[in-house]
Amino acid sequence: MTPILRMERLTRRFGGLVAVQDVDCAVAPQEIVAIIGPNGAGKTTLFNLITGFLPPTSGEIYYREQRITDLPASRIASLGVIRTFQNLVIFNEITVAENVMIGCHRWTRTGLVHAALGLPSAVREDRRVSETAREALAVVGLDKREHDLARDLPFGQQRLLELARALVARPAILLLDEPTAGLSAGEARDLVTLIRRLRADGGTFVVIEHNMDVVMEAADRVVVLDYGEKIAEGPPQAIQRDPRVIAAYLGDEAAEVSVGAADGAHRGGATDGARPGGAARRETQAP
Amino acid sequence: MLDLLPQLILSGVTIGSIYALVALGFVLIYSVTGILNFAQGEFSMLSALLCATLLSWHLPLGLAALCAVAAVCAIGALTERLAIQPAFGGHPLTLIIITFGVSMAFRGIALMLWGADPYTIPEFTPGPALVVLGGVLVRQAMWAVGLTVAVVAALFVFFVRTVPGAAVRACADNAFASRLVGISPRRMSLLAFTLSAGLAAVAGIVITPITGATYDMGLSLGLKGFVAAVIGGLTSAPAAVVGAYLVGIIEALTTGYLSPGYGTAITFLVLLIVLFLQREGLLHGAQRRQA
Amino acid sequence: MTRERVALGLLALVIVALPFAVSTAYAFNVLNIIGLYAIVTLGLILLGCSGQISLGQAAFYGLGAYASALLSRDLGWTPWITIPLAIVAVGGVAYVVGLPTLRLAEHFFVLATVGFGIIVNVLMVQLLPVTGGGNGLRDIPPLQIAGVRLVTDRQFYYPIWALTFGTLILARNITSHRTGRALRAILSSEVGAAALGIDVPRYKMEVFVLSAAYAALAGALYAHYIRFISPSPFSLLASLFFLIMAAVGGLTNIWGGLFGAALVTVLDQVIRAEVPRVFPRVGGEYQTAIYGVLLVLIMIFFPRGIVRGALDLRRALSGRSPATQAPRADAEPAEEGRA
Numbered sequence: 001m002t003p004i005l006r007m008e009r010l011t012r013r014f015g016g017l018v019a020v021q022d023v024d025c026a027v028a029p030q031e032i033v034a035i036i037g038p039n040g041a042g043k044t045t046l047f048n049l050i051t052g053f054l055p056p057t058s059g060e061i062y063y064r065e066q067r068i069t070d071l072p073a074s075r076i077a078s079l080g081v082i083r084t085f086q087n088l089v090i091f092n093e094i095t096v097a098e099n100v101m102i103g104c105h106r107w108t109r110t111g112l113v114h115a116a117l118g119l120p121s122a123v124r125e126d127r128r129v130s131e132t133a134r135e136a137l138a139v140v141g142l143d144k145r146e147h148d149l150a151r152d153l154p155f156g157q158q159r160l161l162e163l164a165r166a167l168v169a170r171p172a173i174l175l176l177d178e179p180t181a182g183l184s185a186g187e188a189r190d191l192v193t194l195i196r197r198l199r200a201d202g203g204t205f206v207v208i209e210h211n212m213d214v215v216m217e218a219a220d221r222v223v224v225l226d227y228g229e230k231i232a233e234g235p236p237q238a239i240q241r242d243p244r245v246i247a248a249y250l251g252d253e254a255a256e257v258s259v260g261a262a263d264g265a266h267r268g269g270a271t272d273g274a275r276p277g278g279a280a281r282r283e284t285q286a287p
Numbered sequence: 288m289l290d291l292l293p294q295l296i297l298s299g300v301t302i303g304s305i306y307a308l309v310a311l312g313f314v315l316i317y318s319v320t321g322i323l324n325f326a327q328g329e330f331s332m333l334s335a336l337l338c339a340t341l342l343s344w345h346l347p348l349g350l351a352a353l354c355a356v357a358a359v360c361a362i363g364a365l366t367e368r369l370a371i372q373p374a375f376g377g378h379p380l381t382l383i384i385i386t387f388g389v390s391m392a393f394r395g396i397a398l399m400l401w402g403a404d405p406y407t408i409p410e411f412t413p414g415p416a417l418v419v420l421g422g423v424l425v426r427q428a429m430w431a432v433g434l435t436v437a438v439v440a441a442l443f444v445f446f447v448r449t450v451p452g453a454a455v456r457a458c459a460d461n462a463f464a465s466r467l468v469g470i471s472p473r474r475m476s477l478l479a480f481t482l483s484a485g486l487a488a489v490a491g492i493v494i495t496p497i498t499g500a501t502y503d504m505g506l507s508l509g510l511k512g513f514v515a516a517v518i519g520g521l522t523s524a525p526a527a528v529v530g531a532y533l534v535g536i537i538e539a540l541t542t543g544y545l546s547p548g549y550g551t552a553i554t555f556l557v558l559l560i561v562l563f564l565q566r567e568g569l570l571h572g573a574q575r576r577q578a
Numbered sequence: 579m580t581r582e583r584v585a586l587g588l589l590a591l592v593i594v595a596l597p598f599a600v601s602t603a604y605a606f607n608v609l610n611i612i613g614l615y616a617i618v619t620l621g622l623i624l625l626g627c628s629g630q631i632s633l634g635q636a637a638f639y640g641l642g643a644y645a646s647a648l649l650s651r652d653l654g655w656t657p658w659i660t661i662p663l664a665i666v667a668v669g670g671v672a673y674v675v676g677l678p679t680l681r682l683a684e685h686f687f688v689l690a691t692v693g694f695g696i697i698v699n700v701l702m703v704q705l706l707p708v709t710g711g712g713n714g715l716r717d718i719p720p721l722q723i724a725g726v727r728l729v730t731d732r733q734f735y736y737p738i739w740a741l742t743f744g745t746l747i748l749a750r751n752i753t754s755h756r757t758g759r760a761l762r763a764i765l766s767s768e769v770g771a772a773a774l775g776i777d778v779p780r781y782k783m784e785v786f787v788l789s790a791a792y793a794a795l796a797g798a799l800y801a802h803y804i805r806f807i808s809p810s811p812f813s814l815l816a817s818l819f820f821l822i823m824a825a826v827g828g829l830t831n832i833w834g835g836l837f838g839a840a841l842v843t844v845l846d847q848v849i850r851a852e853v854p855r856v857f858p859r860v861g862g863e864y865q866t867a868i869y870g871v872l873l874v875l876i877m878i879f880f881p882r883g884i885v886r887g888a889l890d891l892r893r894a895l896s897g898r899s900p901a902t903q904a905p906r907a908d909a910e911p912a913e914e915g916r917a
Contacts, residue, residue: 051773078775089773091766102763106775108756112784115757116748122755129756169774323685373878380631381877383685384825387633387818388873395867506814510692517689552700555693562686562693563678 002065004029004173004204005050005081010059012042012049012228019045021228022059027173032195032205034215034236037225038249043208044086046225047175051083052076064172078106080172084162084179086208090150096161097146100133103165136164140194155182163191173204180211192218216240224248294422295543296536301428301497303535304435305331308490309512310519310527311442312483317521318459319479320472325386326366328509329393330484331491334359335500336397338492339406348409356488363484367477375473390505397502405499408492427496434493438486439528455479459522487512507551511538514558533557585833586747593739597732606731608847610803613738614796616839619823620749621792626829627753628785629765630684633817634691635793637698640812641668642794643801644702644709647718650802657721661798665791672790673783680782695817702809714808721802734803741799742836745792749832752788761785765830815866822869825876828883837885 003026012020020042027033035043048054050061052073061069068076077083091099108129110122137143140160145153150161159182166174180188192214195205209215215222215236222239224232226248232239239245309327316324334355341351370389374381416425446452458465458475466472490508491500498504511534518530534554542550600606622635645664650657679690702709709715721728721737728734752758760781763771768778801807823842827834849865880887 053769053772072777073772074775074777077773078777083773085770085773089767089770091763091770093766094762098759098762102759102771102776103774105756105760105763110756112752112757112788115755116752118747118751118754126755165774323689370874370878374881378881380684380688381881383688384631384821385874385877387821388870388877391815391818391866391870392874393867393870395864395870398864399867510696513689517686546704548700548704552697552704555696558693559678559690559697562682562690 001028003027003062004064005206006062006065007050008060008062010046010049010061011057012045012054013057019228020049020056020225023225023228023230025223025230025233027204027206029204030199030202032199032207032218032220034219034222035206035208035225036210036212036215036222036239040227041225041248042228043225044177045228047083047177047208050076051081051175077169080106080170081175082166082169082171082173083175084166084177086177086181088155088158088162090158090162090165092149092151094150095146096137096142096148096150096153097130097133099150099161100136100165100168101129103136103168104129104132106169132168133164136168139167140164156184156187159183163194167198171203173206176205176207178208178210180209180214185213188214212240290421291543293420295539297419297422297424297428298543299536299539300532301424301431301535302494302539303532304431305490305494305508306512306515306535307435307528307531308438308486309508310515310531311439311524312486313513313516314519314521314524314527315455315483315486316479317516319455320371320476322371322382323386323513323521324480324483325383325509325513326390326393326505327483327487327512328505328507329390329397330359330363330487330505331494331508332397332500332502332505333362333393333491334488335408335491335495335504336401336406336502339408339495339500340401342408348411352492355492356485359488359491360481360485364477364481366484367480371476371480372473375476390509394502394505397505401502403502405501406495407499408495410496411493425497427493431493431497434489435528438489439524442524451478510551511535511554514554514561517558518561582750589746589836590743593743597735603731606735608843610731610734610738612840612843613735613742614800614803615820615823615843616742616836617745617796617799618793618820619827619835619839620745620832621789621796622820622824623827623830623832623835624749624752624785624792625789626824627758627761627765628782629768630680630782630786631688631821631829632691632786632789633688633814633821634695634698635789635820636812636814636816637695638668638672638790638793639797639800639816639820640702640807640809641671641698642797643807643812644715644797645794646798647715647801647807648708650719651715651717657719657798657802661721661795661802664798665794668794668797669787669791672787676783676786680779680786691817692814695814699809699813702812709809712809714806715801716806718801718805718807720805721799728802738799738803741795745795746832746836749835753832757781818873819869822873822876825873826884828886829881831883831886834883834885838883841884 005025005027007023007025010020010023010025011018023046025033035046037043045054049056052068052071052075056069059069060067063076063079063081066079068079068081091102108125110119110125114122134143134146137146140163142153142157142160142164145157150158153161159179163176163179166176180191183191188211195203195207195218199205207214207218209219219236222232222234222236223230224239224242224245231248232242232245234242309331312327312330313324316322316327337358338351338355341354342348346354366389370385371382374385410425410427411430412426414426416423417429418424444452446456454465454470455475455478457468458470458472462472465475487508491504512531515531515534516527518533519526519528521527534557537557538550538554541553545553596609597606600609618635618639621638622632625632642664645667646657646660649655649660649663655663675690675694679687679694682690703712705711721734723737726733728737753761760771760776763774763776764778764781772778797812819842823838824835825838826841827836827838846865849868853864853868876884876887882890
């Protein structure tokens with residue numbers, strides 16, 4: 001089966017800093033892939049590369065085997081690659097309902113001329129879009145607040161709003177950047193349930209996550225980035241025990257100590273090259 | 288034709304010094320507050336006209352100049368408090384429009400107080416003009432260049448060697464972090480406006496003996512100083528100074544070889560070219576706004 | 579939506595009925611000018627809906643005027659052709675100008691429009707053989723409808739206001755439906771809009787060209803109405819004037835464009851009549867002081883326009899929770915680093 005999304009040796013440099021290095025990855029239809037890694041590992045940069053917000057220094061990206069590497073962000077989105085943002089990008093100045101309605105943009109058609117003339121087709125489309133928005137809001141539980149301004153919602157609900165908006169875009173693949181950040185445990189669980197259900201309905205997800213419970217529960221496959229490189233990939237349970245991953249998060253001493261994870265071949269040799277131990281080496285976030 | 292060249296370049300350098308002072312004011316305010324202050328040129332106009340009035344009340348030149356600069360500094364501070372602060376943190380375009388409004392207000396008030404007639408200030412050191420490198424240099428022009436150099440040097444010392452100067456630089460670099468160490472962006476904003484007004488005030492007084500002062504001199508001065516600041520990317524003071532001399536010389540050459548009317552247009556053409564060469568990517572600029 | 583239909587109907591009624599209540603040429607002149615300025619302001623507001631502000635609108639206004647005037651006077655073509663031609667030509671100029679400038683960050687875009695406006699204004703003065711320079715262009719042929727030459731203020735009233743009404747409806751339509759939503763998305767967050775498939779550069783360009791076309795239409799009409807044009811009504815000051823009209827009505831409020839144009843024009847007439855009495859010594863642009871202060875006050879206290887601001891104020895004073903209290907743009911704390 002052709003992968004929905006495929007990256008080949010994707011690399012991004014900022015002057016001397018390599019934010020993403022030679023990342024290969026493929027996402028199959030109806031997969032839920034989690035991308036994890038310490039702060040500054042390049043996860044959001046990877047999303048920016050895939051979705052066209054940042055041009056790669058080298059490498060290729062394919063959507064359904066169609067090359068999308070140099071396309072502008074809006075073009076990639078209109079193809080069906082939809083993302084959310086780590087820092088939450090909602091349209092503050094307008095209502096909740098209208099936020100979601102904008103999500104329908106890519107599969108609606110009224111252009112400047114049709115709108116200017118106020119043609120019936122435009123009005124009909126508005127009704128359809130409005131209905132779709134209302135349904136999506138009901139799914140995430142925000143239907144009571146559809147007339148409120150987006151800026152007036154509490155943070156957790158704004159996150160749901162962003163999700164609802166992404167969902168009405170009928171994405172072929174949905175890239176979620178830390179969707180559970182700032183959510184309570186209960187809210188995070190609800191989100192996982194929702195994602196699982198959407199996957200069963202045919203959705204494909206790539207999720208950047210820090211919440212390991214969510215990753216363990218929801219992901220089919222986990223990709224681990226560290227310093228821009230993919231250091232591990234596999235099912236959640238295997239990743240959890242992988243010493244390289246532990247070393248990346250906690251330092252080499254922790255890797256050596258975690259005896260349960262080690263089989264002899266990995267012990268002591270988990271590190272590659274000189275790496276100072278300890279979490280203190282994590283510095284500023286990569287852009 | 289070519290014998291005009293040295294003269295034009297000298298004129299360009301002279302007026303470039305004035306633009307440099309105005310441009311530095313722009314850079315200062317923008318670095319510290321992110322605001323483009325379109326009223327910058329009006330500060331020059333106000334100080335020139337105030338100085339002329341004080342002189343007509345028989346104050347000695349030095350005192351009149353000092354008082355005028357001080358008064359304009361106060362006006363700058365007042366402007367910051369009354370017009371900028373209330374809209375602080377709002378959309379950057381709101382603030383730009385406000386500074387346009389302020390500049391219009393100053394212009395209109397100046398018209399009402401001083402009328403449309405030109406005013407003059409005597410040269411600082413009267414005497415015959417000098418012949419330099421094939422061109423004529425009036426003594427006042429040397430004051431213009433000399434004062435600009437002195438002011439730039441003083442600013443350098445202030446920013447690099449003093450604590451308040453370091454505070455301003457910190458605020459320009461990262462307002463958030465500055466607050467964490469106890470620097471108040473609001474106070475820095477006030478300081479920036481006051482200082483910029485002072486810079487523009489000096490410029491206005493120094494140039495008046497050469498070109499005269501009218502109620503509408505501020506617009507042109509401000510816009511050209513702004514072009515110079517943009518050449519410096521709005522954040523680099525040295526580049527703004529270089530840009531100012533560039534603008535001055537281009538303007539002088541255009542006025543000399545084409546016609547005075549085109550001078551302004553060419554300056555703006557330069558502005559447009561510089562703007563296009565400096566554009567940022569969508570995410571880069573947008574991410575900053577999201578943050 | 580039906581409330582708006584009622585408003586439109588009322589407006590149409592008022593427009594049709596007004597000439598029966600008004601008799602002097604002066605009054606018609608003021609009404610016609612309001613109509614023209616409303617069209618220009620509508621263009622500005624359309625642009626504002628995508629988050630851009632232009633201080634070069636008067637330049638497009640002037641280009642429309644000069645284009646139609648020159649084509650009809652020097653080539654002998656009827657205004658019925660030269661007016662649409664002028665609109666298309668100015669639209670083309672806007673496209674060319676927009677290509678490099680729309681990519682710029684907001685405040686740089688404003689500056690580019692200032693620069694453009696000044697360059698155009700200078701060219702109007704300097705290109706003497708073509709434009710008549712500072713003395714302007716005379717003998718512009720009048721518009722003719724069914725053989726009748728429109729030369730009086732009264733005769734121009736219905737044509738102008740028919741177009742004002744039409745452009746208002748057009749603007750309302752554009753800011754509704756999918757296009758309006760896309761514009762509001764762009765206004766709120768260009769990044770967010772792009773992430774949903776909205777072709778941001780294209781929308782910004784479409785709106786920019788349209789706003790220039792609006793101004794050009796008004797300018798071309800102006801040329802055949804007054805039949806004399808000079809560079810001075812097309813200066814930076816005029817652009818500021820239009821901006822004030824837009825600000826008074828609320829920079830993204832279509833109906834506000836009409837309201838702002840009317841209010842500021844009437845205010846201007848009052849000022850021109852009264853100020854010389856109080857300050858007899860003053861001539862020239864004294865009103866700039868007033869407008870300057872006005873602009874500052876509006877942007878500080880009523881950033882969403884006077885009517886909205888007054889409503890918000892009343893809501894706030896009566897203690898009710900402000901439904902849509904927020905100022906036009908998000909008040910992001912200054913501490914998050916300067917752009």
